[in-house]
Amino acid sequence: xxxxxxxxxxxxxxxxxxxxxxxxxxxxxxxxxxxxxxxxxxxxxxxxxxxxxxxxxxxxxxxxxxxxxxxxxxxxxxxxxxxxxxxxxxxxxxxxxxxxxxxxxxxxxxxxxxxxxxxxxxxxxxxxxxxxxxxxxxxxxxxxxxxxxxxxxxxxxxxxxxxxxxxxxxxxxxxxxxxxxxxxxxxxxxxxxxxxxxxxxxxxxxxxxxxxxxxxxxxxxxxxxxxxxxxxxxxxxxxxxxxxxxxxxxxxxxxxxxxxxxxxxxxxxxxxxxxxxxxx
Numbered sequence: 001x002x003x004x005x006x007x008x009x010x011x012x013x014x015x016x017x018x019x020x021x022x023x024x025x026x027x028x029x030x031x032x033x034x035x036x037x038x039x040x041x042x043x044x045x046x047x048x049x050x051x052x053x054x055x056x057x058x059x060x061x062x063x064x065x066x067x068x069x070x071x072x073x074x075x076x077x078x079x080x081x082x083x084x085x086x087x088x089x090x091x092x093x094x095x096x097x098x099x100x101x102x103x104x105x106x107x108x109x110x111x112x113x114x115x116x117x118x119x120x121x122x123x124x125x126x127x128x129x130x131x132x133x134x135x136x137x138x139x140x141x142x143x144x145x146x147x148x149x150x151x152x153x154x155x156x157x158x159x160x161x162x163x164x165x166x167x168x169x170x171x172x173x174x175x176x177x178x179x180x181x182x183x184x185x186x187x188x189x190x191x192x193x194x195x196x197x198x199x200x201x202x203x204x205x206x207x208x209x210x211x212x213x214x215x216x217x218x219x220x221x222x223x224x225x226x227x228x229x230x231x232x233x234x235x236x237x238x239x240x241x242x243x244x245x246x247x248x249x250x251x252x253x254x255x256x257x258x259x260x261x262x263x264x265x266x267x268x269x270x271x272x273x274x275x276x277x278x279x280x
Contacts, residue, residue: 007113018124019096022053022137027126029091029137031084037062039142043083047073059080067175068143089142095137097169098149099124100180104156109271124273130253133243147177151184167198171205179211 023029032040044051045058046069052058064070071237075086102123106116126137136152138145150173170188174181188198229237237244250257 101153101156108159163195
């Protein structure tokens with residue numbers, strides 16, 4: 001083994017170890033405690049149309065415009081494992097890619113191998129994203145839990161100017177949970193709008209989702225992308241999921257947003273000065 005390959009191997013081993021540690025220890029994982037109570041019946045019914053055919057959950061699925069179900073069902077047929085273990089393996093894999101993305105961003109900022117791994121380790125502890133109330137590392141193997149780490153991976157690849165690979169990673173996230181990737185694609189349009197392979201990957205992902213939604217047997221979601229909530233729906237959402245209302249975020253979170261913005265500007269200034277010093 002060459003000396004150049006040794007750091008990469010060490011980084012890979014640590015990142016895989018962190019992915020396993022975050023799954024089995026902290027932040028950990030759960031099953032059938034949150035949204036998997038919805039996805040498990042849908043997957044069971046897709047696997048066997050006779051299963052749970054009177055369950056209200058499977059009568060109103062929301063997996064048509066995603067390949068989350070196709071990928072999971074395919075892996076289940078291939079391995080013979082149950083959904084809990086198949087989805088758990090997907091969750092660990094996506095977490096590993098996410099941690100790798102943070103490592104790439106840390107090295108792009110000028111940190112050495114072990115400092116970058118330390119930064120990735122701290123990040124892998126997880127955090128709550130203020131406002132939408134989602135986690136950087138979700139507990140349950142839901143579509144968003146797979147997509148967000150893949151977006152982190154894409155961000156890390158962009159930081160190393162590997163736009164083709166970044167486009168593939170973000171496209172993989174898109175086919176699993178499209179809304180999670182929208183901020184990434186908007187940002188990529190500003191920094192690398194000429195990166196044609198990345199946009200081709202996105203077009204392929206869009207086409208794949210549309211084809212999957214058209215040919216999905218039995219359960220086709222009648223999705224209305226632009227519509228208005230009824231007063232009853234608004235009342236329920238304000239009671240159960242108030243974080244969906246973006247207009248109220250600033251009331252309790254404005255000081256936190258200002259603090260985070262200040263810290264981000266401080267970090268940007270320090271990195272810019274270091275980059276200028278290196279260039280001189």
